[in-house]
Amino acid sequence: MNPRKTILLPKTATLLAELGENIKLARLRRKLSTEQVAERANIGRTTLWAIEKGSPNVAMGFYVQVLFVLGLEKDLLKVAGDDPLGRRLQDAKLLVKERAPKKSK
Numbered sequence: 001m002n003p004r005k006t007i008l009l010p011k012t013a014t015l016l017a018e019l020g021e022n023i024k025l026a027r028l029r030r031k032l033s034t035e036q037v038a039e040r041a042n043i044g045r046t047t048l049w050a051i052e053k054g055s056p057n058v059a060m061g062f063y064v065q066v067l068f069v070l071g072l073e074k075d076l077l078k079v080a081g082d083d084p085l086g087r088r089l090q091d092a093k094l095l096v097k098e099r100a101p102k103k104s105k
Contacts, residue, residue, distance in 0.1 A: 006056035013056070020054030023063075026070045027052075041065040 008016065027037055038048045043062050050058045051066055067073045080086075 004057070008056055013054070016056055017054035019063075020052045023066060023070070023072075024052040026072060030070060032070075037066060037069050040069040 027034075034045050034048050038045045041048070041062070043065060047058060047062055048066065051063055064073060064076065067075065
């Protein structure tokens with residue numbers, strides 16, 4: 001069976017690579033080896049290396065496990081926490097359409 005290759009837009013690939021680099025820097029700041037983090041996250045070292053490169057083919061759960069080992073799992077709560085566009089749409093009442101009144105018989 002051939003592994004699927006995820007195709008990303010260049011901007012998205014750059015963001016994912018930056019995330020991987022940030023994870024690697026966090027690991028290095030904590031002076032943890034790839035072996036230590038991989039063991040604690042219950043993943044293989046090759047998976048950790050793929051995460052640190054920002055591979056789109058690694059399951060998000062593995063990214064979360066590594067963030068947990070590094071003590072950064074709460075950073076995920078910041079994703080879409082402040083949603084200015086969504087708030088503007090909500091304020092403009094574009095998200096929820098109002099139903100037409102019922103016809104009387």
